[in-house]
Amino acid sequence: MVAACGGDDGSGLCPLDVRSATVDANFGRIELDALIEATGRFSAEVTGLDAALQDACNNISTDLGGAEGATTQVACQNASDAVEAKLAASPGVTLIVTITEPVCSVSAQAVIDCTAECDVNFDASVTPPTCTGGELSGSCSGSCSGECTVEGSVTCEGSCTGSCSGQCTGVVSGTCTGTCNGQCEGTCSAMGPNGECQGTCTGTCSGSCTGTIEGDCSGSCEGTCQGSCRSDLTGSCSGSCSGSCDVAFTEPRCEGGHFEVDADADCKAACESEASFDVECGDPTVVITYTGPGSADVEAVIATIEENYPAIADAVVRLPIIADATVDLAGRAGAAANAAVEVGVEGVACLAAAATAAAEAAATVSVNVMVSVEVQASVTSN
Numbered sequence: 001m002v003a004a005c006g007g008d009d010g011s012g013l014c015p016l017d018v019r020s021a022t023v024d025a026n027f028g029r030i031e032l033d034a035l036i037e038a039t040g041r042f043s044a045e046v047t048g049l050d051a052a053l054q055d056a057c058n059n060i061s062t063d064l065g066g067a068e069g070a071t072t073q074v075a076c077q078n079a080s081d082a083v084e085a086k087l088a089a090s091p092g093v094t095l096i097v098t099i100t101e102p103v104c105s106v107s108a109q110a111v112i113d114c115t116a117e118c119d120v121n122f123d124a125s126v127t128p129p130t131c132t133g134g135e136l137s138g139s140c141s142g143s144c145s146g147e148c149t150v151e152g153s154v155t156c157e158g159s160c161t162g163s164c165s166g167q168c169t170g171v172v173s174g175t176c177t178g179t180c181n182g183q184c185e186g187t188c189s190a191m192g193p194n195g196e197c198q199g200t201c202t203g204t205c206s207g208s209c210t211g212t213i214e215g216d217c218s219g220s221c222e223g224t225c226q227g228s229c230r231s232d233l234t235g236s237c238s239g240s241c242s243g244s245c246d247v248a249f250t251e252p253r254c255e256g257g258h259f260e261v262d263a264d265a266d267c268k269a270a271c272e273s274e275a276s277f278d279v280e281c282g283d284p285t286v287v288i289t290y291t292g293p294g295s296a297d298v299e300a301v302i303a304t305i306e307e308n309y310p311a312i313a314d315a316v317v318r319l320p321i322i323a324d325a326t327v328d329l330a331g332r333a334g335a336a337a338n339a340a341v342e343v344g345v346e347g348v349a350c351l352a353a354a355a356t357a358a359a360e361a362a363a364t365v366s367v368n369v370m371v372s373v374e375v376q377a378s379v380t381s382n
Contacts, residue, residue: 013349019043019357027347029339030118034270039354039361041277045322046361046368049315053368056311057375063304072364076371080378083305086297093292097305097380098171098218100161101317102281103149103230105137105253110278111261114271119263134256137242138249146243148233156221158231161285165214166223171287173206173306174215182207182289195293206289206302218287228282253280258324279321284313305379316372323365 016023016036023040025033050072057075058068066082069075087093108131115122135146150156156164163174180188182196186203197205204215212223221229233241242255258276261268286309288302333355340347 013345014353015346016350016353018350018354019047021045025350027339027343027350029343029347030264030267030270031335032339032343032347032351034118034267035333035336036350036354038270038273038277039358041274042322043357043361045277046319046364049318049322050364050368052311053315053372056308057371059308060304060375063308064300073367073371076375080375083301083375083378086301090293090295090298093290093295093298095301095379096171096289096291098287099309099313099376099380100159100218100285100287101313102161102284103255104279104281104317104321105255106258106275106279108136108138108252108254110275111271114274115261115263115267118267118270122261122263122267131254131258132260133258134254135242136249136252137240137255138245138252139239140237140241140245140247140249142245142247143235144237144241144243144245145234146232146241147230148237148239148241149228149230150237150239151228153224153226154229156223156225156229156231158220158229160217160221160225160227160229161282162225162227163215164217164221164223164225166212166221168209168213168217168219168221168223170217170219171207171289172209172213172215172217173287173289174204174209174213174217176201176205176209176211176213178209178211180205180207180209182291183294194291196291216285216287218285227285276321276324279318281314281317284310284317286310286313309375309379312372312375315368316376319365319369319372323362323369 016025018036018040020040021044023037025036027033054069054072054075057072057079060066061075061078061082062068064082064086066078069078087095137146137149147158156166179199180197180201183206184197184201184203185206186201188197188199188201190197190199192198196207205213240253241249258272261271263271286306288306290298290302336351340351
C-alpha cells in the first residue's frame with residue numbers, strides 16, 4: 001500500500017531528505033518520525049562506510065598495478081586479484097597476517113536520553129540499561145575488577161593496539177634490540193637455512209623479537225604503548241574499566257553487545273538503532289610478516305595492506321552492528337505505516353521514500369560484508 005503511493009519519485013510529496021543523517025521528521029507520531037530519522041542515519045552511515053571501503057580497495061589495487069573500480073564490489077575484487085597475482089609471482093612466500101580488531105562500544109547515556117524524549121513513561125531509575133551480549137564499561141572512580149584500557153603514550157603490561165616500545169610477545173614489525181626471527185630489512189648477523197634472520201637485525205625486524213621492540217606488536221607489550229593498552233586489573237583504573245566497578249560507572253558504555261531498555265516498543269527500537277549508529281570503535285591494527293624469499297612484489301603487498309587494510313577491518317566490524325540496528329525498526333514498519341496513513345499524503349510519501357532508502361542501504365551492507373570478507377581471505381590465505 002505504501003509503495004503504491006509513490007515515494008521519493010520527484011513528485012514533491014515528501015519534503016524530507018530521508019537519506020540524510022540530520023533528517024528531522026515532525027509528523028507528531030513517534031513510530032513514524034523515529035523510523036524515518038533512523039533510516040536517514042542508517043543510509044548515511046552505510047554510504048560513508050561504503051566510500052571508505054571502496055577507497056581502501058582501490059588504493060590496494062592501484063598500488064599493486066591494478067585498475068580502479070567504479071563500485072565497491074569491483075574495487076575490492078580488483079584488490080583481491082592484485083594481491084593474489086603479486087603473491088603468485090613470489091613462490092615460496094607465506095604471509096603471516098595478524099589483525100587486531102577494534103573494540104566497539106555504545107553509549108548508555110545516549111540510549112537513556114533518547115528514550116526519555118520519546119517515551120514519557122520511561123523510568124530513568126532503571127538506568128543504566130541492561131547490557132546483553134557484552135559488558136558494561138566506563139570510567140570507574142573506585143575499584144575496577146576486569147580489564148582496564150588506557151589511551152595515549154602509557155606504561156603497558158597487556159595488549160597494545162598501536163606501537164610498543166619494550167618487550168613484545170607476539171608478531172612484531174619494527175626495530176628489534178635482541179634476536180630477530182623472521183625477515184630483516186637491513187643487516188642480519190646470522191641467517192637461517194630458509195633465508196630468514198636468526199640473529200641481530202640492524203634495521204626493521206618483521207617476525208618475532210627476543211628482546212625489546214620499537215614498533216608494532218600484535219601480542220602482549222611490556223613497556224610503553226603508543227595507542228591503547230588493555231590489561232587485566234583488580235584495583236584502580238586510570239582509563240576505562242570493563243567488567244565491574246564498586247561504584248557507579250561514569251559515562252557507562254556497552255562493549256561488544258547492545259542495551260535492553262524497558263520502554264515503548266517503537267521508542268525502544270528507534271533509540272537502540274540511533275545509539276548503534278553512534279558506536280565508537282578503536283583503531284584496528286595490522287601486522288604482517290612473511291617467510292620465504294623477499295622481493296619487491298612482496299614488500300609492495302605488505303606496504304599497501306598495512307596502509308589500507310585497517311579501513312577494511314573497520315568495515316568488517318561496523319557493518320554488522322549497523323545492520324543489526326535496523327532489525328527492530330523493520331519489525332515496526334506496520335505501526336509506522338498505520339501512523340503514516342493517519343498523518344496523510346506527506347507521511348505516506350516519506351515512509352515510502354524511507355522504505356526505498358532502507359532497502360538500498362541494506363543491499364549495500366550485504367554486498368560490502370561479502371566483499372570485505374573476500375579481501376580478508378585473499379590477504380590471510382597466502
